[in-house]
Each structure stands twice: as C-alpha cells, then as structure tokens.
Amino acid sequence: MLRGIGTVAFSILVMYVLAKWLKADAPISLLLGIGTGGCGAAAIAAVSPILKSKEEDTAISIGIIALMGTLFSILYTVIHPLLPLSDSTYGAWAGLTLHEIAHVALAAAPAGQDTLAMALLAKLCRVFLLVPLSFFFMFWMKKRAPRNQKHQTQIEFPLFLIGFIMTSLLGSYVLGDIIPARVSEIISNFNTFILTMAMVGLGLNVNLGALKNRALRPLIAMTITSTLLSVLTVFTL
Structure with missing residues (x-):
C-alpha cells in the first residue's frame, strides 16, 4: 500500500514539474498524472467532475493513457526475459507501474x-487509492476557491465512486459465490460494451486540431514520467 501511495504521489508531482518545464497544457497534464499514478482511465473519469475538467480534456487524457499503457505493457513483455527479476518481483513491478488493470494483465499473464496474481494485487492497491485520492481533490478544489466564493463553490461528488465501492463490496463479499460463471461472463461482456460506448462518446468531443496542438507536450511529459516511474521502481524492489 505504501508503494502504491508513492506511485500516485510521484506520478502527480513529476507530471506537475515536467508540465511547468515543458509549458504543457496544465489540465491535461494533471489528469495524466492522476491516471498514471492511479488506475488509468478510471482515475481520470473519477476526478474529472471534481476538477471540473472539459470533456475534451478528459477524452484526450484517456486516449493518451490507453495508448501509452498499451505500448508500455508490450515493452514490459518483450524485456521481461532480459531482466534479472523473479516472476513475483516482475509481477509487483508491473502492478505498481503500469496504467490500467488490462495493461497489467497483458504484461503479467505471459x-x-x-506472476499475474502478484501483479493484480499490486495494481489493486493503487485502484483502492482512487477513493482517498478523489476526496483529496474535492478538498483541494474547495481550498482553491476564492475566499469570497467558497460558500458558493459546489464540488460535484463523483457518483462513479458510489458504484465503484458498491460493486467492489458486492463482488468481494456477497455475489462472488452466488452468481453463476456464465452470468458473470455476460455481465462482463455488457460492461465492455458500455465502456466502449463511453469511449466513443468521449471521442466525439475531441477536436483533432486541438488534439495535435494540446496533447503533444503532455504526451512527452507522461512518457518521461512513466519511464522514470518504471526505472526507479524496478531498482527499489
């Protein structure tokens, strides 16, 4: 858990510094820092309403996270045989540094x-941090409001979190042994369909001209951040 906290803090802080240095788009860079340290698109989706992010910024950030996470997971798979790491250590490394659960599974399953079990355990520690991270940014946005407007500042509570917590508890303690495997598979496929529709909806809000102009520097900052996170983590395991 402490390593998970370190991953989140490191990613956000390094992205902030690099964004300042590169003069990158600040809202997109912040979302990418949160997604890199947390749980990818889920973290971005959770904090976007709290930060009052534009839909275009959210869509751009999720697209970059998906792309970079896929590239990094493929790279991990390729270099794994070359690394002097045990399977469990490699799994922990993947879980602590890759962006999405799907990316972790892609890199660790082979x-x-x-190894996959260790990777998912490490990743789920970061997923769990989504709840306190969201509350932190709610507090941060409230504190940032001008003093004479604080009583008027309405921070939208992320309903995403309610569903996240409820389904986690139900899946872990109530429904795990009740729902047949076939039904679980159908629900999983339906979830994939809904997620795909959500991604399509976000993509429709992206202006390709704005993507070219605003996304390049945050992409560079995120690449550097993810690389530093991977290298520093592997040497400290």
Missing part, C-alpha cells in the same frame, strides 16, 4: 498465473 509469465504465469502466480
């Missing part, structure tokens, strides 16, 4: 079930 190394075996034990």
